[in-house]
Amino acid sequence: MFPICSRGGARTRSRCVIGLAPHVLRLRPVKYFPWKADAMLWNERSLVEYHCLYGAKRRKAVARLGFPERDESHDGEWVCSFQIEGVKGSTVRRARGMDGLQALTIASMALRGSLDRLRAIESAGEPYEVVFPRYLPFCYGLEFHRKLCAMVDKSVKQKTRQIARRRSRRSSSS
DSSP: OOOEEEETTEEEEOOOSOOOSGGGOOEEEOOOOGGGSSSOOOOSOEEEEEEEEETTTTEEEEEEEEOOEEOTTSTTOEEEEEEEETSTTOOOEEEEESSHHHHHHHHHHHHHHHHHHSSSOBOSSSOHHHHSOOOOOOTTOHHHHHHHHHHHHHHHHHHHHHHHHHHHHHHHHO
């Protein structure tokens, strides 16, 4: 099963490696018991645990990303568990993919999107944007993806030149 992508209003099955639009992510909550619905316990091996504070009241949250595993119930698919504990609806979810890398990437993208929606995130370590990077969409076609890549590359080159000029000015004024 391939991720569902939307292109030109028509829903199609696509072999896109990663689709970033929210409607592309195929996420399913893990089955759980109703009496544990408020605090779904994480019992997966963790690849990443990101501790942070968010909001005006400085609430604690932990974003967890599991290791990708073969899905025994769906032949040929992989799943990767993820969760943000400490926020409303903090159930353990699973992202599906054609391979472990795709499942891991989709789970990471879902965590990033959820963290983007929280307000005023602080962490003692790296910013969440570094831990869970944003990916460029691929499901809107190769031409669009390449256009976005070119725009990012151009911006990176401009910033690199700007930094080099500043360093040059500092060293010449010293």
